[in-house]
Amino acid sequence: MIDWYNSNSVLLQTTLTTLLLALSIQVSMRVGVFSFAGIGAFGIGGYLAAIGMTKWQLETIPAIAIGALAGAVVVFLLGLLIGKLTGLYLGMATIAFTLIVAVLAINGGELTGGASGIFGALGDITLEGVALVVLVVVALLTFTELGSLGRQLDTVREDPELANSLGISVTRYRRISFAVSGLIGGLAGGITTLTRSTITPEEVNFHLVVLALTVIVVGGSGSWVGALIGSIIFVWLPTWLDFVSEWEELIYGVLVTLAAIFLPKGILGVIRDLIHRWQSSRAKKAAGVIGPDQDPHSISIAETALPAGVGGRTPNRRPASTTKEES
Amino acid sequence: MQDVLNAAQLGSVYLLFALGMALAWGTIGILNFAHGATFMFSAFVAHLVSQAFALPLPLALLISVLTGALISVATQVFAFQPIIHRSRNITTAETRILIGGIGVASIPLAIAQRMTHSAPFGINTTYQDVVWDLGLFRLSSTSLIVLIAGIGLGLGIIFWLRRSKQGLALRAIGVDSETAAGMGINQFFLSIGTMAVAGGLAGLAGALLTIQLRAIAPETGDQLIIKAFAIIVLGGLGSMTGAFIGSFILATVETLVLKANLGSWVDAVSFGLIFIVLLLRPQGILGRKEVRRT
Numbered sequence: 001m002i003d004w005y006n007s008n009s010v011l012l013q014t015t016l017t018t019l020l021l022a023l024s025i026q027v028s029m030r031v032g033v034f035s036f037a038g039i040g041a042f043g044i045g046g047y048l049a050a051i052g053m054t055k056w057q058l059e060t061i062p063a064i065a066i067g068a069l070a071g072a073v074v075v076f077l078l079g080l081l082i083g084k085l086t087g088l089y090l091g092m093a094t095i096a097f098t099l100i101v102a103v104l105a106i107n108g109g110e111l112t113g114g115a116s117g118i119f120g121a122l123g124d125i126t127l128e129g130v131a132l133v134v135l136v137v138v139a140l141l142t143f144t145e146l147g148s149l150g151r152q153l154d155t156v157r158e159d160p161e162l163a164n165s166l167g168i169s170v171t172r173y174r175r176i177s178f179a180v181s182g183l184i185g186g187l188a189g190g191i192t193t194l195t196r197s198t199i200t201p202e203e204v205n206f207h208l209v210v211l212a213l214t215v216i217v218v219g220g221s222g223s224w225v226g227a228l229i230g231s232i233i234f235v236w237l238p239t240w241l242d243f244v245s246e247w248e249e250l251i252y253g254v255l256v257t258l259a260a261i262f263l264p265k266g267i268l269g270v271i272r273d274l275i276h277r278w279q280s281s282r283a284k285k286a287a288g289v290i291g292p293d294q295d296p297h298s299i300s301i302a303e304t305a306l307p308a309g310v311g312g313r314t315p316n317r318r319p320a321s322t323t324k325e326e327s
Numbered sequence: 328m329q330d331v332l333n334a335a336q337l338g339s340v341y342l343l344f345a346l347g348m349a350l351a352w353g354t355i356g357i358l359n360f361a362h363g364a365t366f367m368f369s370a371f372v373a374h375l376v377s378q379a380f381a382l383p384l385p386l387a388l389l390i391s392v393l394t395g396a397l398i399s400v401a402t403q404v405f406a407f408q409p410i411i412h413r414s415r416n417i418t419t420a421e422t423r424i425l426i427g428g429i430g431v432a433s434i435p436l437a438i439a440q441r442m443t444h445s446a447p448f449g450i451n452t453t454y455q456d457v458v459w460d461l462g463l464f465r466l467s468s469t470s471l472i473v474l475i476a477g478i479g480l481g482l483g484i485i486f487w488l489r490r491s492k493q494g495l496a497l498r499a500i501g502v503d504s505e506t507a508a509g510m511g512i513n514q515f516f517l518s519i520g521t522m523a524v525a526g527g528l529a530g531l532a533g534a535l536l537t538i539q540l541r542a543i544a545p546e547t548g549d550q551l552i553i554k555a556f557a558i559i560v561l562g563g564l565g566s567m568t569g570a571f572i573g574s575f576i577l578a579t580v581e582t583l584v585l586k587a588n589l590g591s592w593v594d595a596v597s598f599g600l601i602f603i604v605l606l607l608r609p610q611g612i613l614g615r616k617e618v619r620r621t
Contacts, residue, residue: 034422085605087421088358092556093605096598099553103595115591206549210429217426249440253433260427261409264419 009127015235016127016134017192021208022215022227023137024185029221030144031177032157034091036209037078038185040098041071043204045186046193047105047112050121053194055111060123064190071186072179079178083171095209105201115201123194130191137184141224214252217259220268229267328463330582336470338578339477340539343532345555345570346484347399347525353565354501355518358421360428361402361435362529362555363548368435369395369530370450370537371443371545377451384454388534395530396523402431403522432548439545447542450534469539476535480528481574485567497521501565550594557597561604563611572612 005012024038045067052063082093105112112118144153153173155163160170193199215234220226234252238245259266344366352358359365369391376382376390406427414420439448457468488494496517499507508514537543558577562569580596604611 082602082605085609087418088425089560089605089609091422091425092553092560093601096553096557096601100595100598103592103598106591206553210433213426213429217430247437247441249433249437253430253437256430256433257406257427258430260423260430261406261413264413264423 011235011239013125013127013130013195015231016130017188017195018211018215018235019134019224019228019231020137020184020188020191022212022219022231023141023224024181024188025212026216026221026224026227027141027181027184028177029216030157031153031173032160033174033177034087035079035094035178035181036091036212037075037094037097037178038181038188039204039209039212040078040094040101041075041182041185042189042192042208043098043101043105043199044074044182045071045189046199046204047108047118047189048186049123049190050118050193050199051111053121053123054118060125060194063123064187064194067190068183068186071189072183075182075185076175076179078182079175083174083178095206098204098209099206102201102204105204112201117198117200117202119198121194121199122197125191125195130195133187133191137187138224145223210252210256214256216266218255218263218266220266222265222268226266226268233267329465330586332464332466332470334579334582335575336473336539337582338575339473340532340536341551341554341558341578342477342481342571342574343528343535344551345558345574346481346567347528347532348552348555349559349562349564349567349570350484350488350528351521351525352559353567354497355514355521356417356421356501356504357403357407357518357522358425358428358556359399359402359407359522359525360425360552361398361431362428362525363550363552364432364435365395365398365402365526365548366529366533366551367543367545367548368398368439368533369526370533370543371435371439371448373450373534374448374537381451381453384452384538387450387452387454387538388531391530391534392527393530395526395528395533397526398435399522399526399529400519402428403519406431408518436545436548443545445545447544448537449542450537452538454538469535473535473539476531477574480531481567481571484524485571488567493517493520498565553601554597557600557604559611560601561611563613566611566613569611569613 021038021042024041025036028035028038045064048067048070049063052058052066053060056063058066078094078097082090085093105117106115108114144150152163152168155166156168156170156173163170189199211234215230216227217230218233219228219230237251238248244251263269265272344362348359348362351362372394373382373387373390377387382390407424410423410427411420414423459466459468488498496507496512499510499512500514500517504514533543533548536547554577558573559570560573561576562571562573577597577600580600581593584590584593584596
């Protein structure tokens with residue numbers, strides 16, 4: 001176990017940073033904002049962390065923190081600016097934002113190292129540290145997926161007009177989602193950059209948008225669990241199957257297309273459906289003394305319709321016959 | 328003067344590329360993100376054929392146009408139409424079409440990148456570029472072909488949409504697809520036809536640009552997608568005239584930026600343009616106002 005852990009620590013770390021990157025987009029998607037601004041924040045966070053380490057002689061944690069905060073602030077301001085846009089327009093505007101970050105990095109001169117980027121920004125990052133950050137992020141996200149907050153966010157995504165009329169402030173949640181998306185994206189950028197010790201404008205490219213989108217679409221967009229499934233698939237699949245690493249981009253493309261057509265809720269959606277089906281079939285079996293193919297709900301109605309004495313004595317046979325007559 | 332010509336020629340390439348996207352998006356509502364990959368792969372197929380023997384120019388163009396139309400129709404039939412059938416409403420369909428398009432785009436890109444090892448590729452033709460010195464500027468025969476193809480097809484499509492019966496039907500789908508269906512418009516065949524035309528235009532643009540630049544990189548299509556989006560947004564969704572004007576505006580501004588020795592900022596023009604237009608005039612120069620709540 002320890003051996004496996006040590007020999008795969010790089011892959012484990014990549015899985016975690018990929019998860020963060022994917023989460024930065026998923027946070028927006030969960031409130032119905034089709035925004036790729038998190039990828040731009042990845043660039044901002046990565047560059048600032050690298051500049052902090054190499055030019056300002058910061059420690060690892062402050063460097064990453066500055067990058068993440070800057071990502072959050074910039075993306076939040078972007079959200080104020082373009083938050084009114086919807087659907088595709090918002091998606092494309094945020095892709096443009098991400099690419100502008102790359103153009104700025106190319107033209108940053110001394111500070112960003114131009115087209116060749118920044119080298120030698122190796123931070124003091126351990127797998128445990130990354131895992132801790134991811135745990136905190138995931139714990140907070142779990143909180144937003146459960147209970148009344150979770151239901152409010154679902155309403156904001158599925159039916160903004162209904163949410164507004166219920167007194168849920170759609171605009172507020174959308175703005176917050178921009179800031180959170182920027183924060184997570186910035187974290188992902190900082191951690192990734194200081195692990196690899198380099199960042200170039202090439203990395204903050206359309207390719208990264210595709211990667212993050214792929215992870216979410218294939219894994220499932222409804223919950224962080226989906227992003228985790230996606231990250232695991234995309235980081236580990238090439239190491240398990242040789243032909244996958246050879247044809248990586250092609251296979252990802254096919255997977256995204258298939259997921260977009262057949263699995264709008266991703267693999268997580270399929271798993272949830274299966275669990276739900278299994279549970280309901282078990283519930284049916286539990287009520288199966290009456291008859292396996294009957295809906296337990298209609299039986300309970302039939303039961304209450306019977307005179308109390310009759311139902312009490314022969315609860316198993318009589319209701320079955322009544323429901324048959326009903327239908 | 329040479330700069331004006333360069334801008335016009337760049338604008339023509341943009342126009343050929345953006346027209347197809349604008350046509351599909353503005354009428355049947357499909358923002359095809361695989362348009363860039365279609366563009367690239369059409370030229371790539373011509374490149375593969377031309378490795379066997381040097382192609383005459385018309386044949387090279389024909390191969391690209393047919394490949395483009397084929398890819399585009401296949402994308403429509405096997406990806407976009409199933410998505411539309413399986414979506415609850417237009418908004419989710421739009422998003423899934425965009426995601427599906429991004430997925431489809433990776434496939435030809437991966438194939439081309441693997442076969443060329445990400446190196447630029449060209450088309451081997453029997454065609455010889457001739458350059459005429461006209462005093463004020465120098466005009467090459469390739470530029471002339473690009474200009475004529477861009478402006479000619481641009482105007483052709485604008486008039487076809489305005490005057491022909493199919494054009495009317497297409498515009499009707501763009502305004503209200505349900506009512507259009509009620510008026511007896513066969514959306515299936517029209518959407519296939521539109522995608523074929525769009526893909527053919529992408530293929531033509533791909534082959535012409537490859538011949539003009541001698542070689543293009545497999546990733547060229549990705550950059551053009553964002554530029555075409557900027558052009559469509561600037562001109563106004565649903566307006567072919569808008570796309571026409573938008574292409575030349577973008578090309579002019581980019582040429583000016585290049586002229587000012589700010590070469591590395593060229594790409595920022597289109598990205599910035601998207602922001603400015605969406606913020607100040609979301610319907611674009613000539614677009615109709617789209618009414619959509621929240």
